[in-house]
Amino acid sequence: MRLQTKLMAGIFVLVLLIGLGFEATFKEMMEDNLKESKGHQALAIAKAVANMPEIQKAFLLPQPSTVIQPIAEQIRKQVDAEFIVVGNRQEIRYSHPNAKRIGKKMMGGDNKAVFKGKAIISESVGTLGPSLRGKAPILNDKNEVIGVVSVGFLQIDIQKEIKRLQGKIFLYTSLLLVGGLVAAILISFNIKKAIFGLEPREIAWMYQEKHAILESIHEGIIAIDADGDITVVNETAHKILGVPNDILLRGKPIEDVIKHTHLLQVVQTGLAEYDREFLIEGEVFVVNRIPIFDKRQQVIGAVASLRKKSELSKITQELSNVKAYAEGLRAQTHEYSNKLYTLLGLIQLGSNQEAIDFISKEVNVTQGFLHFITQEIGDPILAGFILGKVSLAHEMRIEFEIDPDSSFVDIPRSINRDSIVTIVGNLINNAFDAVKENIDREKKVTLFLTDLGRDLIIEVEDNGNGISTGNEERIFQRGFSTKGGQSNAGIGLSLVQESLEGLDGYLTLSSEEGVGTVFTVVIPKKEGL
Template structure:
């Protein structure tokens, strides 16, 4: 059975139960009140009659009934009582609605209290049937000489209750019909609010949502329009350094994390992407997106937080791949040119020149490879530098490696990827610098040494140098003097981060119009 059907049936049953209880209770209250009211009226009439002098005096006449009967009947009709019976101490009737019963004994056996001088209300069965009676003693000269009994039949009371009960029943039916309509509307509203989903489906979706949120490596925080946290995943707890057992849901976002701008997004309804945000000394990239309901009204906002260092590592990996690709492409292009040259010499019959060309190229290539294998035995570093040699040849840049270089004693704990990032970005920057210098000679020199307690990396170029007003900002992320390179402004920032991570330092010296020298010192013991 579907949820909205259960709700409608449950609410309908509840309303019907309440209606039945209301009708039963109200009927009993009405019946009790009516009996009480009738009893009081009967007693009041009985007391009034017992105090009438002509009634009292009639008891001492030869025919009391002839005087008492007309008076009693007149009063009975006026007050609407079923009977008014007046009797003497022997319970002999002097009045009765049925004149034939005058002179007979009173029936019911409830005159004892009246003969003791007390007025009372009683229920008993007489000649006319079950009735509610008001009994009052008749005094004469301080003595009880008789009793007045004024009564209403129980059937008359039940008939009046029945009339009221019909009205109650109609009212109850109206309440039931209204309740059924309301229960239907409530069930339909709930069905619409939960998109027609069943409780089991909602529970499954909640678990699924929780699993998805926890599987995301980014921190997720959502708030409502009042700035109260509605969703926060485990990664966000770690970012905020808040244990998972501390409940953040329901707290104000400003009390947990300041300057999140989530409430600004709620107010403006405008999303913000890739905005830097500082949390506990670390830089995060934040995406802030408003949450809309089906009417297009903003009902909250959600932020995703990602550590900027994660993106930096990704950029490093991409830089390595790009560098390897450029090296391979340069080598392919360079050897293609040389093969074309060799092919031309052979076609011209210049076999001696072709042999000399081959010998020269072999000597140069073997010389560089032999040097790298001897002084830089690490295959990752050697292969990377060889790729840069080929790239420089393609770019017509005189790229030289100092023959006094030695990078043999490089500790295994120093990341080769970090060294590739440092050397590669410094060389790339040097290539870019000499290509823009406008000089005929474009020179870049690399020097590596592992002598002593530090690894020294030095890259020198004869570019235009660095202006004084730019020298303080060259390591800032995003800062660049290049206009065309969309990835500019990242290399030196990555270099500095990698060097600091290794416990090293980077310095540079420059002369405008003459060139720049970058020097890196990395301790072999990790800075310990």
């Protein structure tokens, strides 16, 4: 059974039970109240009649009924009672709605207490049928009981009144049930709409799915509502905040858990914030803060994702290395395609000897260079990377030299090779960009690597235009560039700095405008680690 049907059926059954209970309870209360009211009314009338001087004096007459009957009948009609019977101590009637029964004995057998001076309410069966009676004693001047007044309402009349009121109750109950059914339909539709038409099992599955997704990602996720109370926090966020998983953070104000998150500002402004740096326990995190909107586009909360800046830097480094590899392979392919076209042309011209000499020259140069790289650059990734840069330089018509005194074999295992590639690659790319601006003079870049001593030294020199005064510090800031708005500019040297921080190294530069720039990197080997 669908949720909407269950809600409608459940609410209707609940209203039905309430209506039936209301009807039964009200009927019982109404019946009791009506009997009690009629009983007290009958008793009050009986007392009033018993205290009338005319009634008391009539008992001294030879024919009391001649006085009492007219008075009793007049009062009976006025109060709409079924009967008013006045009798003496012998229970002989002096009045009755049926005049033929005057002079006969009263029926019911409930006068004993009255003759003792008590006024009572009783239910008994008389000549007119079952009735509810009020009885009061008639006293003489000596305060002696000389008679009794009995005022009654028939039970059948009371039942008619109850049935008449019960009809109204049934009408009201029916209206209540109809209203309950309408309310059930409206409530079920509103609830269905509020939960986007989902069934409980689907909501439970989505909750489990969301929990699994939150726990599977490596970023810390924290969400708050419009009041700033935490609604979602995953396991990674617990670790970032240093809070054990068994401590419940949901429901706590965000500012009590972590200060200055700016999530409340996002809720207030409705503006997202991307790639903002945030310090937690001395460690830098990159944070994205996004507002949460409802279907009316009103902000109902905000969510933040946190990730260590060092992890993002590592990914950026790896992407930079991949890009550099791809550029190197493309350059090599292009260079060797040109050489193959040259050989094809020499062969077609019949210049076989020139073709042989060209091949021999290329083989000797290539083998010599490969031998140098293989012997002096111990890491194959770095060696292949430099070869790719050599081919790229040829394509860009840049004279790229590797100092023949270079040696880079003694690299401790504790030093990350990817970081070395990132440093060398970005320094070479920066030098290539610098010399591309040379128009009237040669474009030259020199790489020097050495592992002698206690440090690894990397030196990249170019004969570009140099760095203008005042920009020596700014060039290491992420986003700053002198390349005139090129895509991805202003990142390379900042990556070099971040890599050096992880290696406890440092970088120096020497630049002269119009002459060129020399970047020198020093990385301690950390012997004994």
